[in-house]
Amino acid sequence: MYAYDGTQHLLTFSIALNAGAVPRVLLTNEYVNGMIARQTLVDGTTYAYSYHLAKDGSIDVARVRTSDGRIFDVQVFGGGGSIVRERDERVNRVDGKRAALDGPSATSTVGRDARLPRS
Numbered sequence: 228m229y230a231y232d233g234t235q236h237l238l239t240f241s242i243a244l245n246a247g248a249v250p251r252v253l254l255t256n257e258y259v260n261g262m263i264a265r266q267t268l269v270d271g272t273t274y275a276y277s278y279h280l281a282k283d284g285s286i287d288v289a290r291v292r293t294s295d296g297r298i299f300d301v302q303v304f305g306g307g308g309s310i311v312r313e314r315d316e317r318v319n320r321v322d323g324k325r326a327a328l329d330g331p332s333a334t335s336t337v338g339r340d341a342r343l344p345r346s
Contacts, residue, residue, distance in 0.1 A: 234261065262286075 228250050230239040236258050241250035257265040266274045272294050279288040289301040298314040 232258070236261075236263075 228239075228241040228243070229237060230241070232238055237256055239252050239256070240254040241252045243250040251269065253269045255267045256263055257267075262278060263276050265276065274294070275292045277290045277292075278286050279290075281287040286303055289303065291299045291301065293299075300312045300314060302310045302312070304310075
């Protein structure tokens, strides 16, 4: 079963074992300004999304943060191509405290890039 809002954003995806069973929600989506902001799976796993917009208003980077703290940047190219990079947020400051996560000096890209096929 699918539930949508008035703008046709998918809100939930549910399944039922049979016609008389109560549906179990497997996926819940939350939106901010028309873009997906958070997904929650049946096991409580969450994915939070943020976006960087190009000058023309299109998305050029989507950042995905997992519930276990991993961060992935999806760089989007015209024509449907994209590159996914896992960010390494284990970089620490000299004083031993955990570095802020959103500055270029606080993150580094690990060597696991994946090119997604164009659809």
